[in-house]
Amino acid sequence: xxxxxxxxxxxxxxxxxxxxxxxxxxxxxxxxxxxxxxxxxxxxxxxxxxxxxxxxxxxxxxxxxxxxxxxxxxxxxxxxxxxxxxxxxxxxxxxxxxxxxxxxxxxxxxxxxxxxxxxxxxxxxxxxxxxxxxxxxxxxxxxxxxxxxxxxxxxxxxxxxxxxxxxxxxxxxxxxxxxxxxxxxxxxxxxxxxxxxxxxxxxxxxxxxxxxxxxxxxxxxxxxxxxxxxxxxxxxxxxxxxxxxxxxxxxxxxxxxxxxxxxxxxxxxxxxxxxxxxxxxxxxxxxxxxxxxxxxxxxxxxxxxxxxxxxxxxxxxxxxxxxxxxxxxxxxxx
Amino acid sequence: xxxxxxxxxxxxxxxxxxxxxxxxxxxxxxxxxxxxxxxxxxxxxxxxxxxxxxxxxxxxxxxxxxxxxxxxxxxxxxxxxxxxxxxxxxxxxxxxxxxxxxxxxxxxxxxxxxxxxxxxxxxxxxxxxxxxxxxxxxxxxxxxxxxxxxxxxxxxxxxxxxxxxxxxxxxxxxxxxxxxxxxxxxxxxxxxxxxxxxxxxxxxxxxxxxxxxxxxxxxxxxxxxxxxxxxxxxxxxxxxxxxxxxxxxxxxxxxxxxxxxxxxxxxxxxxxxxxxxxxxxxxxxxxxxxxxxxxxxxxxxxxxxxxxxxxxxxxxxxxxxxxxxxxxxxxxxxxx
Numbered sequence: 001x002x003x004x005x006x007x008x009x010x011x012x013x014x015x016x017x018x019x020x021x022x023x024x025x026x027x028x029x030x031x032x033x034x035x036x037x038x039x040x041x042x043x044x045x046x047x048x049x050x051x052x053x054x055x056x057x058x059x060x061x062x063x064x065x066x067x068x069x070x071x072x073x074x075x076x077x078x079x080x081x082x083x084x085x086x087x088x089x090x091x092x093x094x095x096x097x098x099x100x101x102x103x104x105x106x107x108x109x110x111x112x113x114x115x116x117x118x119x120x121x122x123x124x125x126x127x128x129x130x131x132x133x134x135x136x137x138x139x140x141x142x143x144x145x146x147x148x149x150x151x152x153x154x155x156x157x158x159x160x161x162x163x164x165x166x167x168x169x170x171x172x173x174x175x176x177x178x179x180x181x182x183x184x185x186x187x188x189x190x191x192x193x194x195x196x197x198x199x200x201x202x203x204x205x206x207x208x209x210x211x212x213x214x215x216x217x218x219x220x221x222x223x224x225x226x227x228x229x230x231x232x233x234x235x236x237x238x239x240x241x242x243x244x245x246x247x248x249x250x251x252x253x254x255x256x257x258x259x260x261x262x263x264x265x266x267x268x269x270x271x272x273x274x275x276x277x278x279x280x281x282x283x284x285x286x287x288x289x290x291x292x293x294x295x296x297x298x299x300x301x302x303x304x305x306x307x308x309x310x311x312x313x314x315x316x317x318x319x320x321x322x323x324x325x326x327x328x329x330x331x332x333x334x
Numbered sequence: 335x336x337x338x339x340x341x342x343x344x345x346x347x348x349x350x351x352x353x354x355x356x357x358x359x360x361x362x363x364x365x366x367x368x369x370x371x372x373x374x375x376x377x378x379x380x381x382x383x384x385x386x387x388x389x390x391x392x393x394x395x396x397x398x399x400x401x402x403x404x405x406x407x408x409x410x411x412x413x414x415x416x417x418x419x420x421x422x423x424x425x426x427x428x429x430x431x432x433x434x435x436x437x438x439x440x441x442x443x444x445x446x447x448x449x450x451x452x453x454x455x456x457x458x459x460x461x462x463x464x465x466x467x468x469x470x471x472x473x474x475x476x477x478x479x480x481x482x483x484x485x486x487x488x489x490x491x492x493x494x495x496x497x498x499x500x501x502x503x504x505x506x507x508x509x510x511x512x513x514x515x516x517x518x519x520x521x522x523x524x525x526x527x528x529x530x531x532x533x534x535x536x537x538x539x540x541x542x543x544x545x546x547x548x549x550x551x552x553x554x555x556x557x558x559x560x561x562x563x564x565x566x567x568x569x570x571x572x573x574x575x576x577x578x579x580x581x582x583x584x585x586x587x588x589x590x591x592x593x594x595x596x597x598x599x600x601x602x603x604x605x606x607x608x609x610x611x612x613x614x615x616x617x618x619x620x621x622x623x624x625x626x627x628x629x630x631x632x633x634x635x636x637x638x639x640x641x642x643x644x645x646x647x648x649x650x651x652x653x654x655x656x657x658x659x660x661x662x663x664x665x666x667x668x669x670x
Binding site: 133139141144306313322 | 442446452470623624625629630631633634637638641645
């Protein structure tokens with residue numbers, strides 16, 4: 001696979017526009033940080049920075065699992081439900097009398113939500129069922145299971161072992177374990193996504209599945225791998241966040257669904273326009289979470305975020321759509 | 335026999351579900367309950383018909399639910415003012431505003447070149463944000479300043495039949511005639527099933543898409559007006575729910591008669607079936623989780639059925655040597 005032929009797309013020739021398109025996200029991030037540092041009191045305190053980074057790590061993990069599906073040309077709306085389900089299974093298991101191993105419970109939660117996703121993945125990949133609508137259905141089913149498990153309220157149990165809140169309480173060199181864990185996982189995923197054969201295959205499948213199949217790559221296998229990665233990472237994110245919050249609210253993932261999709265979409269505007277990438281997801285979720293944090297710190301109404309998110313999304317994607325002839329990776333559905 | 339089942343399975347399921355609820359819950363069959371089901375179903379059905387216009391062209395309008403919610407708010411806000419008391423005027427302004435929003439969708443998608451899925455995702459956020467700021471993120475319920483005509487559409491009766499049901503019948507007749515009998519309706523479907531062929535035939539794809547978006551907005555505006563009138567309220571926060579309901583309705587509807595094609599009779603039947611299940615389960619006193627589970631399963635089940643039917647018909651066509659590939663219409667969401 002010739003890497004250059006993939007990268008070297010015909011951008012319109014203006015260097016400044018090209019630069020703007022590539023670093024739009026980073027420029028926005030710097031502006032956002034500068035503005036909020038100036039106008040929000042106590043914005044750059046360590047405590048607030050840790051709060052922002054924790055949520056960013058969580059949203060970026062969710063964003064990755066959304067992005068990897070978009071990268072192979074499918075779409076998913078069940079990320080939030082997957083995260084909640086994994087956390088709910090984990091919490092429910094630990095709530096039972098005889099089960100005290102946090103790691104095993106988290107593993108079971110992640111495995112459970114991933115298995116449900118794989119059921120849908122089978123129909124999406126083999127039967128060509130539109131993933132966009134199939135995952136909408138899946139998220140409804142998953143939220144039914146979550147309601148059943150949590151009794152439609154915040155799940156909190158005194159039987160939970162102390163290790164359940166380990167990501168909230170423990171620190172590494174003064175940095176909360178949640179941040180370290182989330183960004184370590186993101187680093188590994190970023191390397192897999194950008195530097196390995198698998199990562200390139202994922203891109204190829206999304207860019208042109210037929211050509212990829214013709215060059216002897218098993219497209220179905222790559223798609224299955226993408227779905228497994230997505231399910232596992234979403235599950236991990238859910239368990240991390242539940243541990244960080246010390247409870248399992250039934251809106252754990254659903255609250256962040258739109259932010260997640262937005263971050264995943266924005267990632268295609270960063271560094272490598274047109275290709276979804278992990279640094280883009282991280283920067284994208286960073287921006288969105290900073291805005292969320294600052295807006296609520298300012299005491300402004302939380303729904304101002306809707307407007308800002310929409311504007312950033314439309315401008316970001318608009319720039320890419322204008323400077324790139326090919327547009328973004330195609331997602332097929334229906 | 336198999337072909338018959340394939341075509342009419344939705345009707346059979348509806349009748350079976352109907353009978354099951356009838357036996358389990360005697361009150362289910364009362365005229366009032368039937369009409370209540372039809373009324374609630376009509377909102378999802380009209381939204382579904384609206385989205386059908388866009389989906390037929392091979393694109394998707396993700397902002398449909400938010401448009402419905404915004405329509406309720408426009409109606410509520412306009413009629414709240416003391417200087418404004420024309421109900422018809424408010425309806426017209428709402429529809430006009432939504433048409434403009436449809437134009438915005440079309441502009442962002444076609445002129446800016448942003449994939450429809452993301453474009454409408456963004457514009458729905460924009461719409462939601464603006465209306466949340468205008469209303470202060472609160473809903474209005476049963477305001478004194480609203481005229482009586484506000485609830486006529488949603489709660490009134492004409493000759494013993496709810497006005498909502500009459501409105502649904504009229505709207506679906508218009509939509510059915512438009513999509514099945516006119517050139518313009520055919521163009522929408524033609525574009526969705528084979529955009530290259532349309533290009534060769536000289537059909538302007540962008541014009542068709544623009545029309546689809548605007549038609550969708552009109553129907554969503556009407557659905558919103560119906561919903562606000564029925565519930566006697568105006569709120570921007572009902573959007574997400576209407577969206578998933580409407581999508582479920584048209585996907586299930588696409589399994590009826592014309593397999594794999596969004597069609598009006600299927601949409602109506604699906605809306606009735608889903609609302610009937612919802613209503614019946616509530617009457618039986620089951621938990622919210624079961625309703626979620628049933629809704630999700632029906633969506634997935636019908637989706638899989640559509641694909642199975644499509645694949646089978648493709649095999650039949652190709653084995654009888656008619657040369658069709660039987661390929662399903664692919665919606666190009668991102669770029670292209």
